[in-house]
Amino acid sequence: MLADNRIKTVTSVAAAPADVPAKGRSLWRDAGRRFMANKAAMTSLIVLIGVVLFTIIGPFFAKWSIEKVDWSVVGNVLTAGAPSFETGHYFGTDEVGRDLYSRVIQGTQISLLVGLVGSAIAVVVGTIYGAVAGYFGGRLDSAMMRLVDIIYSIPYMFILILLLIVFGRSFIMLFVGIGLISWLGMSRVVRGQTLTLKNREFVEAAIATGSKPRDVIFRHIVPNLLGIVAIYATLLVPEMILLESFISFLGLGVQEPNTSLGALISEGAQTMQYGTYWQLAFPLVFFITILFTFFFVGDGLRDALDPKDR
Amino acid sequence: MIQFILKRLAVAIPTLLVLIVVSFFLMKMAPGNPFAGEKTVPQSVLDNIYARYGLDKPEWQQLAEYIYNVVFRFDFGPSFQYRDRTVNDIIAQGFPVTFTYGAWAFVAASVIGIALGVVAAVRQNSWADYLSVGFSIGAQVVPNFVMAPILVLIFTLWLRWLPGGGWNGGHWSNVVLPVIALATSYFANIARITRSSMLEVLGSNYIRTARAKGLPGWKVIFGHALRPALLPVVSYLGPVFVGMVTGSVVIDLYFSTGGIGQAFVNSALNRDYSTILGITILLGALTITANLVVDVLYAWIDPKIEL
Amino acid sequence: MAPVLTVKDLSVRFALHESVVTAVNNLNFTLEAGETLAVVGESGSGKSQAFLALMGLLAKNGSVSGQALLGDVDLLALSKTELNQYRGRDVAMIFQDPMTSLNPALRLKQQLAEVLVLHKGQDQKQAETSAIEMLERVGIPEPAKRANAYPHQLSGGMRQRVMIAMALLCQPKILIADEPTTALDVTVQAQMLDLFKTLTEDFGTSLVLITHDLGVVAGVADRMMVMYGGRPVEKGTVDDLFYDPRHPYTLGLLHSTPHIAKRAERLDPIQGMPPSLENLPKGCAFHPRCAFAFDRCLAERPALTQLENGREKACFHEGPMRYGKVA
Numbered sequence: 001m002l003a004d005n006r007i008k009t010v011t012s013v014a015a016a017p018a019d020v021p022a023k024g025r026s027l028w029r030d031a032g033r034r035f036m037a038n039k040a041a042m043t044s045l046i047v048l049i050g051v052v053l054f055t056i057i058g059p060f061f062a063k064w065s066i067e068k069v070d071w072s073v074v075g076n077v078l079t080a081g082a083p084s085f086e087t088g089h090y091f092g093t094d095e096v097g098r099d100l101y102s103r104v105i106q107g108t109q110i111s112l113l114v115g116l117v118g119s120a121i122a123v124v125v126g127t128i129y130g131a132v133a134g135y136f137g138g139r140l141d142s143a144m145m146r147l148v149d150i151i152y153s154i155p156y157m158f159i160l161i162l163l164l165i166v167f168g169r170s171f172i173m174l175f176v177g178i179g180l181i182s183w184l185g186m187s188r189v190v191r192g193q194t195l196t197l198k199n200r201e202f203v204e205a206a207i208a209t210g211s212k213p214r215d216v217i218f219r220h221i222v223p224n225l226l227g228i229v230a231i232y233a234t235l236l237v238p239e240m241i242l243l244e245s246f247i248s249f250l251g252l253g254v255q256e257p258n259t260s261l262g263a264l265i266s267e268g269a270q271t272m273q274y275g276t277y278w279q280l281a282f283p284l285v286f287f288i289t290i291l292f293t294f295f296f297v298g299d300g301l302r303d304a305l306d307p308k309d310r
Numbered sequence: 311m312i313q314f315i316l317k318r319l320a321v322a323i324p325t326l327l328v329l330i331v332v333s334f335f336l337m338k339m340a341p342g343n344p345f346a347g348e349k350t351v352p353q354s355v356l357d358n359i360y361a362r363y364g365l366d367k368p369e370w371q372q373l374a375e376y377i378y379n380v381v382f383r384f385d386f387g388p389s390f391q392y393r394d395r396t397v398n399d400i401i402a403q404g405f406p407v408t409f410t411y412g413a414w415a416f417v418a419a420s421v422i423g424i425a426l427g428v429v430a431a432v433r434q435n436s437w438a439d440y441l442s443v444g445f446s447i448g449a450q451v452v453p454n455f456v457m458a459p460i461l462v463l464i465f466t467l468w469l470r471w472l473p474g475g476g477w478n479g480g481h482w483s484n485v486v487l488p489v490i491a492l493a494t495s496y497f498a499n500i501a502r503i504t505r506s507s508m509l510e511v512l513g514s515n516y517i518r519t520a521r522a523k524g525l526p527g528w529k530v531i532f533g534h535a536l537r538p539a540l541l542p543v544v545s546y547l548g549p550v551f552v553g554m555v556t557g558s559v560v561i562d563l564y565f566s567t568g569g570i571g572q573a574f575v576n577s578a579l580n581r582d583y584s585t586i587l588g589i590t591i592l593l594g595a596l597t598i599t600a601n602l603v604v605d606v607l608y609a610w611i612d613p614k615i616e617l
Numbered sequence: 618m619a620p621v622l623t624v625k626d627l628s629v630r631f632a633l634h635e636s637v638v639t640a641v642n643n644l645n646f647t648l649e650a651g652e653t654l655a656v657v658g659e660s661g662s663g664k665s666q667a668f669l670a671l672m673g674l675l676a677k678n679g680s681v682s683g684q685a686l687l688g689d690v691d692l693l694a695l696s697k698t699e700l701n702q703y704r705g706r707d708v709a710m711i712f713q714d715p716m717t718s719l720n721p722a723l724r725l726k727q728q729l730a731e732v733l734v735l736h737k738g739q740d741q742k743q744a745e746t747s748a749i750e751m752l753e754r755v756g757i758p759e760p761a762k763r764a765n766a767y768p769h770q771l772s773g774g775m776r777q778r779v780m781i782a783m784a785l786l787c788q789p790k791i792l793i794a795d796e797p798t799t800a801l802d803v804t805v806q807a808q809m810l811d812l813f814k815t816l817t818e819d820f821g822t823s824l825v826l827i828t829h830d831l832g833v834v835a836g837v838a839d840r841m842m843v844m845y846g847g848r849p850v851e852k853g854t855v856d857d858l859f860y861d862p863r864h865p866y867t868l869g870l871l872h873s874t875p876h877i878a879k880r881a882e883r884l885d886p887i888q889g890m891p892p893s894l895e896n897l898p899k900g901c902a903f904h905p906r907c908a909f910a911f912d913r914c915l916a917e918r919p920a921l922t923q924l925e926n927g928r929e930k931a932c933f934h935e936g937p938m939r940y941g942k943v944a
Contacts, residue, residue: 150325157556158574158590159333165578165586166336242453249455250559250575262455269459269564273467273474284456291451434677515717522672523732523783524705526698533731537722613722613767 031227031304041300044293051290055109063088064099066106067257073097083278092278094264095271100282103259108286110260111241114178115294118240119233121179126186127229131217133187134194145191148184156181157246164252174253178240186232193228197221227305234298238291245287261287318605322598329594330380334373337583363388363584386588391580397588400573405592408558408569410480415493415554423497424543427504431512431539432531442501449498454557458491458564475566488561496550503546508539537611544608551600555593619688620647621790621823627683627693629663629670629847638894640666642847644683645921648791653817653824655838655855657831657870659891663847664827668793672710673700687790706736709784713796715777719768725752725779726764732786751782755812774805778812785816792817793825798833810837831874835859843867846892846902849921853928861937863930865907868938885940901932909934 035041064070070089073080074097081093083100091100133144160177167173197203198221206220245262247253254260261283268280360366364375379385386397430442452460465487466474478484511517512535520534559571566572570589577585609615629641641663648654658664670681671692685692687707692700704710712718720728729748733739739747745764752760755778768776777797784792794813798806814837817824826838834841834855841858843851843866851864862868869887889906892898900917904910913933921931 146321149321150328157559158593161574161578162333162336162586162590165581166339238451246453246455246556246560250563265456269455272459272463280459287456288451292447295447295450515712515714516720518674519712519718519780519783520720521674522704522710524701524703524735525731526701529731534720534723538720611722614769 031301035300035304038300038303040296041303044296044300047289048293048297051108051286051293052112055105055112058105059102061090062099062102062105064102066102066259067098069097070099071097078275081276083282091282092276094267094279095276098257100264100279103264104261104282104286107259107261107264107283108290110254110258111244111262111287111290114174114244114260115237115241115290117175118178118182118243119236121175122182122186122236123229123233124183125179126183127190127222127225129183130187130190130192131194131221131225134191135198135213135217135221137195137198141191145188148187151181152184160247161250161252164247169252169255171254174244174247177247178243182236182240186229186236189228189232190225193225194221197224231298231302231305234294234301238294238298241287241290241294261290314609315602315606318602322602325598326591326595327377330377330591331373333587333590334376337587338369363390380588380591386591387584389577389582390584391577391582397585400577400585401570401588401592404562404568404570404573407477407480407567408562408571411485411488411492411561411567411569412554412558414485414489415496416550418489419493419497419500419550420543420547423500424504424540426497427501427543428508428531428536428539430501430505431508434509439505442498442505446498446502449495452495454491454495455560455564457494458487458560461487461491462564475564477567484565484567488565488567491564492554492557492561496553500543500546500550504539504543507542508535511535511539541608541612544604544611547607548601548604551604552597555597621650621687622648623684623686624648624667624671625684625686627667627670627681627685629666629675629679629681631676632678632680633895636895640679640847640894641670644844644849646842646849646852648823648825650790651818651821651823652840653814653826653838655826655828655834655841656844657828657834657841658844659829661846661891661894662844663894664844665795667844668710668795668825668827672704672708672793673697674710702736705732705789706787707789708791708793709787709789710793711777711780711784711795711797714800715773715780716800718780719776721768724765724767725771729764729779729783729786732783736787748782748786751786752779754816755779755782755785756808757782774801774809777801777805777809781809781812781816785820785822788820789822791823791825793827795827796829797826799828799830806833813837831859831870843870846897847894848902848931849929850903850932851928851930852921853924853926853930857926857928863924863928863934863936863938864932865909865934865938866903868940869906872940908940909938 070081070087070093073087073089073093077093077095077097080087081089081097083090083092089099089101091104094100094103129144129148133141160181163177164173203216203220206216211219241261244253244260245265248260248262249266251263251266253263264283265280265287268276268283272280357366364372367375376387379387384398386401389395389397389400392400426438426442426445430436430439433439462474465472472483472487474487476484512531517530517535520530525533558569559575561567562569562572563575570593573585574589576582577589624644624646627641627644628639631638631640644663644667646654656664656668666675666679669675670679671685673692673695675681681693683693687703690703692703692708695703719725726745726748729751730739730741730744733744733747734741737744749760749764752764757763757775757778763771763775768779771779777800781797792813797813798809801809810833813824813826816822824837826833828834838855840853841855842849843858843864845866851858851862851867858867859871862871866887869885872885873887887906892902892905898905899915901907901910901914901919904914907914911933917933919931919933921929923929
């Protein structure tokens with residue numbers, strides 16, 4: 001692969017006419033074309049869209065709600081609670097007789113939501129924080145990045161658990177906790193990118209013409225950060241899902257009867273030894289599919305947008 | 311060198327203090343109090359208990375005494391949950407367990423991960439390459455709390471080779487599964503990072519120079535490529551350490567190994583605040599120390615950083 | 618006297634995704650002992666790849682055919698292990714970018730000494746002493762102190778001097794310098810070329826100077842070979858080619874170089890771009906950019922033909938070449 005790249009640059013130097021104006025080769029259209037050509041990323045994107053559609057359409061086919069206990073399977077989950085079309089439990093039931101199909105759909109929705117919200121917080125906070133630190137530089141920059149270093153070096157998981165214990169388990173608290181740490185990595189990436197952008201001619205030109213710092217940051221720097229932010233935001237989604245599922249695994253995530261994939265996996269793992277493998281298998285398949293597809297889409301975005309490979 | 315370490319300590323110590331203060335007040339902000347759960351206790355008894363734990367003093371004084379005890383006497387105080395045990399007792403019981411499987415997992419993940427990554431990069435498109443690439447993609451989406459049940463399913467329920475839990479004084483058969491469960495995803499990530507950084511280094515101009523000198527292949531790899539290629543791996547070791555500390559919670563819960571993670575979750579569920587506080591601070595201090603060590607290691611490998 | 622290097626039918630190919638590109642096509646040349654041969658051409662002309670192939674340093678998707686006789690040893694027929702005995706000892710190479718060509722993680726003396734330990738069997742201490750001597754010869758001040766430095770502590774010019782020292786440690790028969798001055802400041806370039814000239818003369822080393830800069834050639838080289846699209850188009854002594862170019866591409870190059878073109882009427886750059894190797898024009902590869910091209914050039918590729926004074930050229934036009942008139 002590397003060898004390929006090397007010779008590619010050798011030939012493309014010869015092939016690319018430098019003084020022909022780059023007609024209609026916008027960065028985003030170009031990236032889109034490259035992304036479409038990436039089979040793994042495209043397949044993942046389609047599968048991901050399929051999963052999302054399933055969580056929207058799936059509930060219409062559900063015969064049981066997430067909390068209704070099917071008393072006919074209680075005490076006999078291993079045989080009566082197995083996946084079946086006749087009972088309406090397409091994915092079987094959980095240990096207390098609730099419909100796993102509905103619960104997996106809800107768990108998927110919540111996991112996706114957590115991932116997207118966590119990533120969105122990171123995008124907003126991390127981008128602004130990183131851009132400000134990188135743009136102003138100097139002492140402000142070192143103070144701001146020092147703070148990031150400090151938060152980074154605290155075992156956040158324990159703080160997060162503390163938060164959830166102290167303030168009680170709630171959706172809001174979960175998002176606050178995840179939001180507190182998700183932006184750290186993003187702010188570092190954005191700061192680094194801003195530092196290089198700052199010395200580019202178009203930014204210097206904007207400063208020279210007397211634009212205010214706020215305008216320079218939002219009009220000139222942030223738009224040029226979008227590519228790298230998009231890549232990292234996509235890769236953050238699975239990380240946030242992992243984080244949430246870890247918290248749910250500890251029993252500190254969303255509260256019953258609501259559920260998430262992490263909670264379902266945790267329950268499935270505990271009952272696996274009784275032979276009810278479907279209780280682990282269905283949430284696990286959804287979980288792994290979502291993580292896989294997000295990673296591949298993120299990877300595809302990186303290949304498509306990262307200027308390093310161009 | 312000493313100056314560099316001092317400089318880092320100048321950051322590490324305030325970080326630790328911030329951690330102590332924040333955790334301390336978080337505890338104080340917690341609704342209810344640790345003793346309210348026990349039926350109706352006469353006020354006089356409650357006062358006695360408060361006095362015993364020093365809770366009758368003003369908060370700033372409690373904090374000052376707490377910091378003094380932790381920093382100078384390494385004393386985390388009595389447990390709120392168990393009358394006859396101190397937090398130090400609880401830590402002393404759990405820590406060696408966590409340290410045993412954690413250290414094995416750390417060493418295994420780094421050594422095997424680096425080895426596989428190097429082989430994968432040098433023999434690109436060989437079985438080792440496909441193995442490391444496939445593995446790292448797989449391990450990225452299989453976190454340790456999913457890995458653990460799968461391992462138990464295979465090695466305990468199906469093959470019946472290894473026990474599915476317990477510690478048994480650290481018998482090797484009880485250590486193996488926790489180590490694998492904890493190490494897998496980091497091992498895969500280390501292999502991936504090593505592979506890509508090694509590939510980048512192998513394509514660099516100075517490796518071409520080394521080849522042009524007529525150095526044999528192994529010398530090019532071990533004498534010239536390995537050290538610069540390890541830089542990103544070393545900077546990843548900090549997060550690996552944090553991840554393993556965090557992962558110990560999963561390991562303890564799933565394998566009932568009785569390590570520090572189990573103590574943390576138990577005390578969290580029982581609102582044993584002094585224990586939670588103690589463990590948080592201890593692990594925070596360990597993490598900060600680990601990051602310091604990683605920084606020094608990094609600076610030692612990269613000559614561009616002046617020590 | 619037998620030439621120190623004889624290259625016969627050297628071809629270099631690269632496998633791309635769906636096609637194979639020929640970067641160097643049936644190259645033949647000889648290198649005499651002690652002479653300086655300049656290899657001139659634009660990027661993509663194959664000049665670098667030809668010599669990387671001799672050194673066994675092609676990218677992984679590259680393959681090579683032909684012969685490269687060093688004495689009676691064919692470098693291209695050797696196994697990797699056998700080749701390691703020759704590269705660094707008999708044939709050394711210096712690369713374009715001194716900033717990235719030294720290992721950032723190793724001290725200079727380590728990087729220098731290992732060559733002597735490897736090829737001359739010296740022990741570490743001996744080797745370091747010789748390395749320091751060599752650093753002094755290439756004009757590095759305080760060589761004993763600098764030997765302990767890491768590359769990032771030196772300027773670009775200093776690093777290129779270190780590269781030269783490293784290449785000359787074993788007093789090789791051939792030194793290949795691939796654009797050795799391109800990345801350097803103009804003032805440093807001149808010093809560097811001086812250094813090349815003195816040292817190769819002192820050691821009796823033959824120098825191959827790969828460059829796109831005719832200004833560099835003028836001061837240093839004895840003979841030159843002009844390459845275009847993977848093939849040589851003109852060979853001869855530097856004087857012959859400079860004062861009496863016979864190939865329109867050589868003429869074009871001369872007219873594109875400011876301080877040489879001063880003699881001519883005007884600066885007259887070659888029109889157009891170097892061709893893509895994946896898609897070379899039919900006939901003479903240069904015809905789309907050639908002011909003198911006629912029907913035959915489009916259909917048929919001119920072969921390299923012998924002229925007087927050992928010169929060769931690949932062009933259908935005969936006689937001297939000048940803008941404004943075809944002799």
